[in-house]
Amino acid sequence: MGSLLTTLASSGDNWVKLLIVGGLFVNTLMTGKNGTGIEENRKELDQLRINVARQVKVLYDNQRPFADFMDEIRASQDRIQTNFGIPHPDVTPYPRQEIPDYVNPYSYP
Numbered sequence: 001m002g003s004l005l006t007t008l009a010s011s012g013d014n015w016v017k018l019l020i021v022g023g024l025f026v027n028t029l030m031t032g033k034n035g036t037g038i039e040e041n042r043k044e045l046d047q048l049r050i051n052v053a054r055q056v057k058v059l060y061d062n063q064r065p066f067a068d069f070m071d072e073i074r075a076s077q078d079r080i081q082t083n084f085g086i087p088h089p090d091v092t093p094y095p096r097q098e099i100p101d102y103v104n105p106y107s108y109p
Contacts, residue, residue: 057099070094 074091081088 053099057101060097060099064096067094067096 071094074094078088078091
């Protein structure tokens with residue numbers, strides 16, 4: 001493309017040179033905003049990540065009552081077996097997964 005423009009510009013006609021300069025100017029104006037689409041997409045993806053992280057955190061937080069119930073049932077079974085002298089393994093608490101609040105590492109001002 002550069003060699004084509006060089007060949008046309010060296011033809012000597014001023015109208016051709018003006019047309020090339022005008023084309024370059026229009027091209028510069030049209031391609032000046034090419035990078036903004038990437039930034040907008042990144043912002044949308046970051047917002048999507050935040051929303052997904054919040055929803056996953058709610059799922060884990062909503063399982064706490066179930067985990068508390070499981071721990072209570074296991075403790076009551078442990079007390080019953082201890083009172084009747086039934087040998088049994090130690091009670092292990094129901095495993096819990098704590099999810100911290102999502103902090104966006106790509107925050108925009």
